[in-house]
Amino acid sequence: MKRIEPVIFDLSRSGRGATAQHPPAAETAIPAQFRRRRPPVLPEVSELQAVRHYTRLSQLNYSIDTQFYPLGSCTMKYNPRACNSLAMLPEFLGRHPLAPAATGQGMLACLFELQEMLKAVTGMAAVSLTPMAGAQGEFTGVAMIRAFHRAHGDLARNEIIVPDAAHGTNPATASMCGMKIREIASLANGDVDLAALDAALSPATAGIMLTNPSTLGVFERRITEIERKVHAAGGLVYYDGANLNAILGKVRPGDMGFDVIHTNLHKTFSTPHGGGGPGSGAVGVGERLLPFLPVPVVGRDGDRYRWLDERDLPQSIGQLSGFMGNTGVLLRAYVYMRILGAAGMRRVGEFSTLNANYLLQRLREAGFDAAYPERRASHEFIITLRRQTREQGVTAMDFAKRLLDYGYHAPTTYFPLLVPECLLIEPTETETREELDGFVDALVAIQREAEADAAMLKGAPYTLPVRRLDDVRAAKQLDVAWKPAGA
Amino acid sequence: MSKVPAELRYTKSHEWLRALPDGSVEIGITDHAQAALGDLVFVEVPAAGRTLATGDACAVVESVKAASDVYSPLGGEVLAGNEALATQPELVNQDPYGKGWILRLKPSGNAASADLQDATAYAAEVAGD
Numbered sequence A: 001m002k003r004i005e006p007v008i009f010d011l012s013r014s015g016r017g018a019t020a021q022h023p024p025a026a027e028t029a030i031p032a033q034f035r036r037r038r039p040p041v042l043p044e045v046s047e048l049q050a051v052r053h054y055t056r057l058s059q060l061n062y063s064i065d066t067q068f069y070p071l072g073s074c075t076m077k078y079n080p081r082a083c084n085s086l087a088m089l090p091e092f093l094g095r096h097p098l099a100p101a102a103t104g105q106g107m108l109a110c111l112f113e114l115q116e117m118l119k120a121v122t123g124m125a126a127v128s129l130t131p132m133a134g135a136q137g138e139f140t141g142v143a144m145i146r147a148f149h150r151a152h153g154d155l156a157r158n159e160i161i162v163p164d165a166a167h168g169t170n171p172a173t174a175s176m177c178g179m180k181i182r183e184i185a186s187l188a189n190g191d192v193d194l195a196a197l198d199a200a201l202s203p204a205t206a207g208i209m210l211t212n213p214s215t216l217g218v219f220e221r222r223i224t225e226i227e228r229k230v231h232a233a234g235g236l237v238y239y240d241g242a243n244l245n246a247i248l249g250k251v252r253p254g255d256m257g258f259d260v261i262h263t264n265l266h267k268t269f270s271t272p273h274g275g276g277g278p279g280s281g282a283v284g285v286g287e288r289l290l291p292f293l294p295v296p297v298v299g300r301d302g303d304r305y306r307w308l309d310e311r312d313l314p315q316s317i318g319q320l321s322g323f324m325g326n327t328g329v330l331l332r333a334y335v336y337m338r339i340l341g342a343a344g345m346r347r348v349g350e351f352s353t354l355n356a357n358y359l360l361q362r363l364r365e366a367g368f369d370a371a372y373p374e375r376r377a378s379h380e381f382i383i384t385l386r387r388q389t390r391e392q393g394v395t396a397m398d399f400a401k402r403l404l405d406y407g408y409h410a411p412t413t414y415f416p417l418l419v420p421e422c423l424l425i426e427p428t429e430t431e432t433r434e435e436l437d438g439f440v441d442a443l444v445a446i447q448r449e450a451e452a453d454a455a456m457l458k459g460a461p462y463t464l465p466v467r468r469l470d471d472v473r474a475a476k477q478l479d480v481a482w483k484p485a486g487a
Numbered sequence B: 001m002s003k004v005p006a007e008l009r010y011t012k013s014h015e016w017l018r019a020l021p022d023g024s025v026e027i028g029i030t031d032h033a034q035a036a037l038g039d040l041v042f043v044e045v046p047a048a049g050r051t052l053a054t055g056d057a058c059a060v061v062e063s064v065k066a067a068s069d070v071y072s073p074l075g076g077e078v079l080a081g082n083e084a085l086a087t088q089p090e091l092v093n094q095d096p097y098g099k100g101w102i103l104r105l106k107p108s109g110n111a112a113s114a115d116l117q118d119a120t121a122y123a124a125e126v127a128g129d
Helices: A047-059 A081-087 A105-122 A134-151 A169-176 A194-200 A223-232 A241-246 A287-292 A327-365 A386-392 A396-405 A433-452 A454-458 A471-476 B031-037 B090-094 B119-127
Strands: A126-128 A159-163 A180-184 A205-211 A236-240 A260-262 A283-285 A297-301 A304-308 A381-384 A422-425 B015-019 B025-029 B040-044 B057-063 B067-071 B076-081 B103-107
Touching: A081 A327, A105 A126, A105 A283, A105 A297, A105 A304, A105 A327, A126 A297, A134 A169, A134 A205, A134 A236, A134 A241, A134 A260, A134 A283, A134 A287, A159 A169, A159 A194, A169 A180, A169 A205, A180 A194, A194 A223, A205 A223, A223 A236, A236 A241, A241 A327, A283 A287, A327 A381, A327 A422, A327 A433, A386 A433, A396 A422, A396 A433, A396 A454, A433 A454, A471 B040, B025 B031, B040 B090
Parallel strands: A159 A180, A159 A205, A205 A236, A236 A260
Antiparallel strands: A126 A283, A260 A283, A297 A304, A381 A422, B015 B025, B025 B103, B040 B057, B057 B067, B076 B103
């Protein structure tokens, strides 16, 4: 078993160091009264100690580079190495964000083409790459909806409709934009309840935020009816691109009638994610929202590229950050799309869906309960362990913790909230059949353990450096800051 | 099987309501609700004096799994929130119908006419879960 690694300060011994790392003697023009009186508290270790410490820490990582990562709703797929290495070319890395467009025509061309490819793959009329993350993309989308209604003098529209299956970010975003939230129910088959939608629509409706396929892992079959109803009521229709991976190259949000979409480029288009960023929440809009796109956007005059700003888009909702978005993430997306091409992107949609349905079918044959048994899975699906909880007293969390002992990252647990004791499983398109079979074997073995010795499962994980945490105590007695003695 | 005391009335969103002798009402979340949420780590209760409409989000219960709103089954004026829950949210898990009450309300309308279910109907509804 791997051991937990001590904090580097615990390895520190006074006077120890690595001469190669010592800075040259300080020569400074800083006046004496502004200099610190005591040296900073830094660990004192040898170079080899530092190397071993950080190498051992890195060995504690769980990552897509080492193991299967079926974390539903997160699309933890393999990101080709080429995307990373090409986005890290020194000419890209060394470019200053304020350098004139004339000296960066190559990079601007890449970003322009990325905008064009995103338009083609989503069916939208225009794209802005500036949002720095999915959440900012959502904010941008709702801010544009608000700007649209204001521009039409429609000031009473202050409600956003959100299905109960939505990611929590949807109501949070709408609330950030000053909107009231109207939650509507899902039917037992996973589709939006159209009667509930009818009841929620009113002259106050600013729009609806939808994820399709939804977080329930099923495609919203009545999307065109929903779109027609919301538009007829004067609202706009927002597409949350969280699950774009499932429909890539097959169905386009623009063709489903959406007015605005955000895409998580880091997720669907090849940036390692899950560590808190950087990301990209590029937004696409239909004709209605064209004037409101955030700036800057890359434009083309003849064979020259330039940044479009407020002079080009006077009704723009403005600038979202100091610069033009997370260029490194955008370049990875550009390389990824160029490597795959249209045919490759279609295969992403096909294989992510095929893998999910294969895994779902095998788990059902092994005796697990699908949350929506009559529905075909999208790129992810939900199994519910409600029966196991009732019969053996083992919960979805017990299964999840035990999976760690089998060398698997756990699926998403207890989300979406609509399904009790659920595991949301997303295998992605980059896994082999053998890998999926291995995961089924592990869940089947855990089911046998649950039947034979439920108490044992309650103690899992057993083989990791950190065992089962007291998550109640962790939430109530926050201890997130550490500083060395004497600091 | 979760407990559903016969003398209380219930909402579809898993709040319970107890009529007190002085005409006020006590509101909390059901045993079924606390079990589904899991161990609570935080409860936000409304301040006394706040005016609520029927169906208003009036409290927040946060567990290790999820944060959920509590909806007021009646309109009225808040007489008190259960301050003990600030330091002991686990009271809702341990005693949902007693020490884990969330708020007391002076109803603005007739409490008896509210659209609530009796214990038999609520028990039947949660039996399937």
